[in-house]
Amino acid sequence: MALIVQKFGGSSVANAERVFNVASIITDTYKKGNNVVVVVSAQGDTTDDLIEKAKEINPNASKREMDMLLTAGEQISISLLAMAIEKLGCPVISLLGWQAGFRTNSAYGSARIHEVATDRLQKEIDGKKIVIVAGFQGLNKYDDMTTLGRGGSDTSAVAIAAALHADRCQIYTDVTGVFTADPRKVENAQKLKDITYDEMLEFATLGAQVLNNRSVEMAKKYNVELEVLSSLVREEGTIVREVANMEKMLIRGVTKDTDVARISVVGMKDIPGNAFKMFSRLAQKGINIDVILQSVGRDGTKDISFTCAKGNADDAVAILKDIFDMEGAVVSSDTTVAKVSIVGAGMQSHSGTASKMFGALYEAGININMISTSEITISVLIDKEYADKAVSAVHKAFFG
Amino acid sequence: MALIVQKFGGSSVANAERVFNVASIITDTYKKGNNVVVVVSAQGDTTDDLIEKAKEINPNASKREMDMLLTAGEQISISLLAMAIEKLGCPVISLLGWQAGFRTNSAYGSARIHEVATDRLQKEIDGKKIVIVAGFQGLNKYDDMTTLGRGGSDTSAVAIAAALHADRCQIYTDVTGVFTADPRKVENAQKLKDITYDEMLEFATLGAQVLNNRSVEMAKKYNVELEVLSSLVREEGTIVREVANMEKMLIRGVTKDTDVARISVVGMKDIPGNAFKMFSRLAQKGINIDVILQSVGRDGTKDISFTCAKGNADDAVAILKDIFDMEGAVVSSDTTVAKVSIVGAGMQSHSGTASKMFGALYEAGININMISTSEITISVLIDKEYADKAVSAVHKAFFG
Numbered sequence: 001m002a003l004i005v006q007k008f009g010g011s012s013v014a015n016a017e018r019v020f021n022v023a024s025i026i027t028d029t030y031k032k033g034n035n036v037v038v039v040v041s042a043q044g045d046t047t048d049d050l051i052e053k054a055k056e057i058n059p060n061a062s063k064r065e066m067d068m069l070l071t072a073g074e075q076i077s078i079s080l081l082a083m084a085i086e087k088l089g090c091p092v093i094s095l096l097g098w099q100a101g102f103r104t105n106s107a108y109g110s111a112r113i114h115e116v117a118t119d120r121l122q123k124e125i126d127g128k129k130i131v132i133v134a135g136f137q138g139l140n141k142y143d144d145m146t147t148l149g150r151g152g153s154d155t156s157a158v159a160i161a162a163a164l165h166a167d168r169c170q171i172y173t174d175v176t177g178v179f180t181a182d183p184r185k186v187e188n189a190q191k192l193k194d195i196t197y198d199e200m201l202e203f204a205t206l207g208a209q210v211l212n213n214r215s216v217e218m219a220k221k222y223n224v225e226l227e228v229l230s231s232l233v234r235e236e237g238t239i240v241r242e243v244a245n246m247e248k249m250l251i252r253g254v255t256k257d258t259d260v261a262r263i264s265v266v267g268m269k270d271i272p273g274n275a276f277k278m279f280s281r282l283a284q285k286g287i288n289i290d291v292i293l294q295s296v297g298r299d300g301t302k303d304i305s306f307t308c309a310k311g312n313a314d315d316a317v318a319i320l321k322d323i324f325d326m327e328g329a330v331v332s333s334d335t336t337v338a339k340v341s342i343v344g345a346g347m348q349s350h351s352g353t354a355s356k357m358f359g360a361l362y363e364a365g366i367n368i369n370m371i372s373t374s375e376i377t378i379s380v381l382i383d384k385e386y387a388d389k390a391v392s393a394v395h396k397a398f399f400g
Numbered sequence: 401m402a403l404i405v406q407k408f409g410g411s412s413v414a415n416a417e418r419v420f421n422v423a424s425i426i427t428d429t430y431k432k433g434n435n436v437v438v439v440v441s442a443q444g445d446t447t448d449d450l451i452e453k454a455k456e457i458n459p460n461a462s463k464r465e466m467d468m469l470l471t472a473g474e475q476i477s478i479s480l481l482a483m484a485i486e487k488l489g490c491p492v493i494s495l496l497g498w499q500a501g502f503r504t505n506s507a508y509g510s511a512r513i514h515e516v517a518t519d520r521l522q523k524e525i526d527g528k529k530i531v532i533v534a535g536f537q538g539l540n541k542y543d544d545m546t547t548l549g550r551g552g553s554d555t556s557a558v559a560i561a562a563a564l565h566a567d568r569c570q571i572y573t574d575v576t577g578v579f580t581a582d583p584r585k586v587e588n589a590q591k592l593k594d595i596t597y598d599e600m601l602e603f604a605t606l607g608a609q610v611l612n613n614r615s616v617e618m619a620k621k622y623n624v625e626l627e628v629l630s631s632l633v634r635e636e637g638t639i640v641r642e643v644a645n646m647e648k649m650l651i652r653g654v655t656k657d658t659d660v661a662r663i664s665v666v667g668m669k670d671i672p673g674n675a676f677k678m679f680s681r682l683a684q685k686g687i688n689i690d691v692i693l694q695s696v697g698r699d700g701t702k703d704i705s706f707t708c709a710k711g712n713a714d715d716a717v718a719i720l721k722d723i724f725d726m727e728g729a730v731v732s733s734d735t736t737v738a739k740v741s742i743v744g745a746g747m748q749s750h751s752g753t754a755s756k757m758f759g760a761l762y763e764a765g766i767n768i769n770m771i772s773t774s775e776i777t778i779s780v781l782i783d784k785e786y787a788d789k790a791v792s793a794v795h796k797a798f799f800g
Binding site: 019050053062071080084120144 | 416419420450453454456457458460461462464465466468469471472473475476478479480482483484486487493494496499520543544545
């Protein structure tokens with residue numbers, strides 16, 4: 001007998017029909033002899049509707065009261081899901097985040113989990129009940145409701161799986177797994193049987209958002225075996241674990257990220273500390289920097305280019321102009337770029353991966369603006385117009 | 401400085417505009433230097449909407465899960481009301497039933513309050529915060545959500561007032577107080593300045609539902625001074641307390657109840673135990689009996705008539721036929737009746753009250769079917785068609 005944690009997002013339980021679809025997945029798992037703990041988000045648009053109600057009354061409401069409001073959303077979905085499971089004839093109980101033992105710090109709206117005290121959970125599991133837990137929420141030391149922020153329900157599921165030493169944590173989504181590329185756009189995109197935590201983290205960072213990074217990091221830390229699978233199509237998903245089956249594939253997939261801007265500072269004086277000044281000021285403003293390229297410019301000056309999220313481009317330019325205008329350096333931004341990356345822990349031990357990627361792009365006639373590499377990724381910055389073409393070409397080179 | 405508990409029903413906070421109306425009543429009370437604890441119900445139709453959602457999924461859902469679902473309703477209203485008060489610039493905090501210390505038994509759907517543990521409430525009051533408490537809800541010994549059933553928020557408010565020894569518990573409604581008769585129907589109906597708990601209980605029982613009986617009983621038990629007043633019209637309401645000002649008025653008001661059926665059993669054998677058999681069987685089925693009239697019938701038989709709520713009439717007739725058909729007695733019901741009553745602790749010490757009432761009905765040409773009296777009420781059963789006419793005639797006789 002195994003202990004399975006299953007997580008369902010808000011769209012999976014958006015109406016009565018979907019609630020019963022999810023209920024049947026759960027009861028099927030239970031009837032196979034497993035213990036089942038389920039984490040569920042608020043139904044469909046509930047959270048957005050509640051935020052709208054709050055804004056109508058007070059756009060500057062305290063985060064404490066916002067969390068009090070929003071946690072009502074999962075309370076509705078857990079009880080409705082439990083009622084559906086009662087209808088299907090299985091023993092079930094719904095638990096709020098605090099009842100399931102979620103203790104957090106007091107950062108309302110983006111609380112961190114301190115502990116999952118499992119007494120109640122364990123008692124209900126021992127009583128052979130399917131346990132439905134409200135995701136996204138916990139309780140702080142003042143006994144006040146908190147929420148975990150974006151992707152909070154994924155994090156709740158992984159935290160429960162870690163605390164209960166569950167055999168697997170299944171994250172149900174609207175895709176059937178993790179693919180080598182976006183299957184809607186790339187021919188021959190293949191579903192991966194498995195993938196490592198690090199690869200999954202790179203996938204998320206590089207724009208193929210399936211799982212929330214925070215939940216993958218937690219899964220890695222506590223060695224929780226994840227499965228990404230679909231709530232609508234019943235087939236095996238992709239397993240995320242420490243050591244994936246790497247025999248066959250050097251790389252795991254090709255991703256693109258079009259939410260990217262390139263910022264350039266051309267003609268900086270070549271004096272120590274310029275890069276430090278630049279990136280520390282950007283960091284102070286909360287602007288995350290990705291690919292960085294530094295080159296020697298004309299007349300002993302330096303050029304630095306880097307990428308950041310599009311939404312930060314204007315702020316970044318303003319900050320850099322403030323620093324470098326006096327020096328005569330020219331600051332500019334370009335949002336017509338895209339980042340295309342390959343991800344795979346296998347490439348560490350294989351030479352030729354980068355040249356294979358660059359060759360594929362060359363043959364497709366696509367110019368590379370910038371290159372960056374990490375242990376398990378190679379990313380190139382190209383003209384946004386050619387992003388899909390680039391993904392297809394690179395995917396074909398590696399996956400045929 | 402006084403401690404005031406204020407209770408607002410669901411229609412008082414049904415939309416953003418009404419939420420702000422209520423918020424301004426609260427902050428005005430606070431700004432006058434009072435400590436304020438507020439009990440609020442779920443907004444408008446929220447509870448009905450949630451029940452509808454549950455029925456769609458499982459009409460036989462467990463009461464435990466129903467209470468989990470329904471308690472989300474007040475969670476939404478307390479946080480929205482707190483946000484409105486934040487907007488008006490006063491310090492405020494919302495608390496769920498369990499956070500406010502409501503401990504109940506485990507009768508889901510109609511839980512009884514065991515205790516209001518006031519630590520948290522007192523801490524927030526001491527911190528000069530307006531405290532907004534979710535009415536209708538509590539927590540049982542398993543740490544599961546419970547609801548208090550019909551009129552639960554009134555009961556929550558009185559329980560908090562009792563536990564905190566509040567100076568007054570204000571129940572805001574859609575009427576400006578308790579009247580000598582329904583002001584929409586009776587000319588010269590007068591608002592009462594005050595009324596005793598017992599009189600208020602009779603008013604509720606007799607069909608002039610303003611306050612829930614359970615909350616009045618609790619107020620009487622713990623000597624909580626109630627005020628019934630309007631959330632829309634700002635004027636003094638009616639005070640409910642142990643000794644009301646009885647100098648002027650013998651009686652407090654005239655009420656009618658049209659949710660009443662008369663059941664008759666004619667021609668019972670005159671043997672001991674028939675009345676016991678009859679009323680114990682009715683009690684087993686949860687049918688509450690009101691006025692009872694027994695008379696000698698023809699040929700040494702007995703007739704018994706009584707009244708009950710209309711909704712129980714068919715059940716009552718079926719039960720009685722089951723008992724008395726064998727004996728040849730005839731069971732019938734009549735739902736074209738109404739009960740008109742006068743209420744007033746003052747009538748105890750005054751003779752002539754009953755004859756004054758009967759005289760007024762006689763002059764109005766209204767026939768009396770049955771009469772019953774208690775220490776502070778006199779009720780008559782009449783043809784429903786004449787109910788309003790009867791109320792007006794009796795009201796005129798006592799209040800001019």
